[in-house]
Each structure stands twice: as C-alpha cells, then as structure tokens.
Amino acid sequence: MTPDEPVDPTAENAAPQPVLAVVGRPNVGKSTLVNRILGRREAVVEDVPGVTRDRVTYDAQWRGRTFTVVDTGGWDPDADGLAAAVSAQAEIAVAAADAVLFVVDTTVGATDTDEAVVKVLRRAKKPVILAANKVDDERTESDAAMLWSLGLGEPIVVSALHGRGSGDLLDAILEALPETPAERFDEEAGPRRVALLGRPNVGKSSLLNRLVGEERVLVDSVAGTTRDPVDSMVEVGGEIWRFVDTAGLRRRVAHASGAEYYSSLRTQAALDAAEVAIVLLDASQVISEQDQRVIAMTVEAGRALVIAFNKWDLVDEDRRPQLAKEIERELARVHWAPRVNVSALTGRSVDKLAPALRTALAGWETRIPTAKLNSWLSDLVAQTPPPVRSGKQPKVLFATQAGVRPPRFVLFTSGFLEAGYRRFIERRLREDFGFAGTPIEVSVRVREKRGKGGN
Numbered sequence: 001m002t003p004d005e006p007v008d009p010t011a012e013n014a015a016p017q018p019v020l021a022v023v024g025r026p027n028v029g030k031s032t033l034v035n036r037i038l039g040r041r042e043a044v045v046e047d048v049p050g051v052t053r054d055r056v057t058y059d060a061q062w063r064g065r066t067f068t069v070v071d072t073g074g075w076d077p078d079a080d081g082l083a084a085a086v087s088a089q090a091e092i093a094v095a096a097a098d099a100v101l102f103v104v105d106t107t108v109g110a111t112d113t114d115e116a117v118v119k120v121l122r123r124a125k126k127p128v129i130l131a132a133n134k135v136d137d138e139r140t141e142s143d144a145a146m147l148w149s150l151g152l153g154e155p156i157v158v159s160a161l162h163g164r165g166s167g168d169l170l171d172a173i174l175e176a177l178p179e180t181p182a183e184r185f186d187e188e189a190g191p192r193r194v195a196l197l198g199r200p201n202v203g204k205s206s207l208l209n210r211l212v213g214e215e216r217v218l219v220d221s222v223a224g225t226t227r228d229p230v231d232s233m234v235e236v237g238g239e240i241w242r243f244v245d246t247a248g249l250r251r252r253v254a255h256a257s258g259a260e261y262y263s264s265l266r267t268q269a270a271l272d273a274a275e276v277a278i279v280l281l282d283a284s285q286v287i288s289e290q291d292q293r294v295i296a297m298t299v300e301a302g303r304a305l306v307i308a309f310n311k312w313d314l315v316d317e318d319r320r321p322q323l324a325k326e327i328e329r330e331l332a333r334v335h336w337a338p339r340v341n342v343s344a345l346t347g348r349s350v351d352k353l354a355p356a357l358r359t360a361l362a363g364w365e366t367r368i369p370t371a372k373l374n375s376w377l378s379d380l381v382a383q384t385p386p387p388v389r390s391g392k393q394p395k396v397l398f399a400t401q402a403g404v405r406p407p408r409f410v411l412f413t414s415g416f417l418e419a420g421y422r423r424f425i426e427r428r429l430r431e432d433f434g435f436a437g438t439p440i441e442v443s444v445r446v447r448e449k450r451g452k453g454g455n
Contacts, residue, residue, distance in 0.1 A: 237354025
C-alpha cells in the first residue's frame with residue numbers, strides 16, 4: 001500500500017474475530033508453533049529465549065474459519081521475580097483472548113514456572129488448550145503423558161518444527177474458540193471498568209486508597225511498589241466502579257528489559273480489560289515523555305480517557321501558569337479529555353472524578369443517526385470543500401458511523417482525502433456533537449469508478 005492509497009475501512013470495521021493467545025516459557029517453540037498455525041513464516045524464530053518481546057497479532061484460518069493469533073512472547077523468571085512474569089502473561093490472556101494455547105516443552109516437562117502459569121490461567125476461566133511441543137517422533141510421545149499432571153486435560157502432541165499433529169491442534173483450537181468473540185463491554189455485566197494508569201510514583205495507589213477508604217494497596221515513596229494489578233470495587237459519586245491499580249511503566253533502568261517490559265504489559269492488559277482510563281499525572285512536576293506515552297497507549301487502545309492531575313496541594317502560584325503552558329503544548333492531542341485537579345493526600349476534588357468518568361463514557365458511546373450525520377456533513381463540505389489534489393477535487397458522497405466504543409466514522413468519497421481534511425472533520429465533529437473524553441476514528445473509503453462502456 002502506498003502512502004497515497006485510500007484507507008479501506010472494511011477490514012477494521014468487519015465483525016471481530018475470536019482471539020487465541022499463545023503463552024509459554026521462553027524457547028518452548030511458541031513462535032514456531034504460531035508459524036505452523038498460520039501456515040506461513042511470519043513470527044520471528046531464533047534459538048534464543050525471549051526473542052518475542054511484544055504482543056504480535058496475526059490472522060489465521062482453518063476449515064473456513066478465521067481467528068486472530070496473539071504471540072505473547074515468553075518471560076524471564078529472573079528479570080523481576082516469577083510473580084511479575086506470570087502476572088504479565090496471564091493479564092494478556094485474560095484481557096485479550098477468547099481462548100489460550102499453553103505451550104510446554106515436552107523434552108523438559110512441566111516446570112515450576114509452567115505450574116504457576118496454570119494456576120493463573122485456571123482463575124481466568126478461559127478455555128485452555130495444552131500443546132505438548134517438540135514431540136518429533138513416537139519415541140517421545142510417552143513423555144507428553146506426564147503433562148496430564150498440569151490438570152488442563154489431555155495434552156495435544158505436536159511438533160511445531162516438523163508439523164506433526166498440527167491438524168489435531170487446529171481442530172482443538174476451533175473447538176475451544178467461540179464462533180464470535182465474547183462481548184468485552186456488556187453493560188449488564190456489572191460496574192463500569194476503570195483502568196488507573198500513570199508512571200510510577202504519581203500516586204495511583206494513594207488515590208485508590210483514598211477512594212476505597214482503606215489501605216487497600218501498598219503505598220511507598222519508592223517508585224514501582226505496585227507489582228500486580230489489584231481490582232477494587234469503589235463507590236464514587238453514588239455509583240460503584242471497578243478500579244484496577246496497575247504498576248507504573250518505568251522501573252530501574254538496569255531492569256528495562258525485565259521489570260519495565262512486564263509493567264508495560266500489565267498496563268496494556270488493564271487497558272484491554274477497561275472501558276475508561278484515568279491517567280494520573282503529577283501536577284507538581286513537568287509533564288514527561290512517560291506521561292505522554294501512557295496517554296498515547298490509552299488513545300491507541302480506543303478507550304475513554306480522563307486526565308487527573310494529582311498532588312494539587314503541592315502546586316503553588318509559580319507552578320500554575322507553567323503547568324497551563326505545558327497542558328497547552330504537551331496535551332494538545334487530547335484536548336478533548338476531561339481534566340480534574342485532585343489530591344490523593346487531602347482528598348481534594350476526588351468526588352469530581354465520577355462526573356468526568358460519566359462524561360467520557362457518554363462520549364465513548366455516542367452514536368449520530370445517519371440522516372443527521374449526512375445533513376451535517378453536506379453543510380460542512382459546502383462551506384469548506386476538500387482541497388484539490390492532483391488537479392481534481394474529491395467529493396464527499398456520504399458518511400456512516402461504523403461503530404461506537406470508540407466512535408468510528410467512514411467517509412465514502414470520489415477520491416482520497418488529505419489527512420489534514422480528515423482532522424478538520426474530526427475537529428468539527430467534536431465541536432458540533434461533543435464526543436468529550438473519547439478518541440474518534442475517521443477513515444476514508446474511495447468508491448471505485450465504473451469502467452466506461454463495460455457491463
């Protein structure tokens with residue numbers, strides 16, 4: 001696809017596919033097995049533990065059904081302790097998957113790490129397929145029987161390297177996956193889910209304790225005290241919310257390849273499971289690149305957003321004008337997000353979080369009727385037509401809102417629309433319809449011209 005090629009929204013707006021997360025220790029053959037499932041070499045494979053570092057998604061197909069495969073990578077038990085590693089991988093499985101493929105190296109057998117993972121996956125209450133990998137011939141099949149001890153049912157014997165048993169494995173995967181993925185945001189499933197995010201030591205745990213009214217979460221002045229996410233049912237503004245307090249994104253630089261990696265995964269997993277995020281910033285300090293990274297993760301995840309400036313009790317008269325300039329400069333991209341100034345220490349304005357959360361969720365779920373949307377768009381295009389491109393002016397034929405959570409719009413045009421004009425339409429959508437607290441996706445679909453004289 002060239003930069004000038006129009007964005008085709010059909011893929012991103014198609015019915016969602018069920019998701020399979022592939023988890024396991026380093027070097028058990030996960031990426032090789034992913035390639036076998038895909039039927040093509042896409043996942044990077046190297047005989048070194050931990051090559052796969054980030055979650056990577058692929059589209060797979062078997063017996064006419066399509067599904068998404070998430071290669072989650074392995075973990076280093078020595079990086080920041082086994083608990084952090086297990087938590088990171090399990091959070092991915094819980095948040096992003098409809099089923100989990102747990103890969104074990106049959107030649108090694110079940111290790112303490114494998115057994116720890118099983119406990120977490122069992123609590124996740126997701127279907128788990130146990131793949132006994134590296135069974136390259138009949139002589140090693142008996143070794144796979146030892147994996148019954150994990151309590152996950154019958155191990156499916158495979159050789160990712162040679163393809164042995166891959167058909168049986170794929171059949172088991174299809175049996176475990178639902179025809180369509182489970183609805184992630186069922187309004188009747190309980191309290192709205194809130195991810196409490198921010199870089200280390202901005203006061204996430206202190207704020208949660210203030211909201212809960214007890215010492216629910218360990219609080220320490222040392223950055224990165226929180227290791228694992230802690231769910232708390234909290235009453236704010238007369239409504240019950242489910243809060244998740246997550247570890248900060250940055251840990252000691254020396255552990256960047258370990259602890260920071262897992263903290264990032266936990267943060268992403270919290271976003272995957274949440275509907276709205278409160279990103280907490282330290283009002284007494286300069287808005288940092290790390291703060292912006294957390295905000296960017298929230299926007300890219302398509303979640304509703306509230307920005308809370310904590311430690312407002314430390315903001316003096318000299319800091320306030322400086323902070324105002326930083327907000328204008330550093331947070332221009334998310335000017336639409338509600339902002340609340342709070343103090344976890346004194347309790348200042350924490351009750352204002354509930355109205356901000358409701359505002360963000362309302363924007364996140366807003367839908368514009370098609371007739372109203374197109375009437376508005378016709379007036380807008382008449383007042384400000386799209387810029388001429390290559391001597392031609394594209395026409396905006398009509399638009400539709402393809403979805404909510406977040407709001408997604410598709411513009412059908414006679415030619416490609418410049419990115420600047422799409423941003424202009426997004427800005428006017430916000431001005432005229434609100435959408436406070438939510439990212440908006442605007443994509444373009446160019447209508448194909450019919451050939452002259454053809455049938």
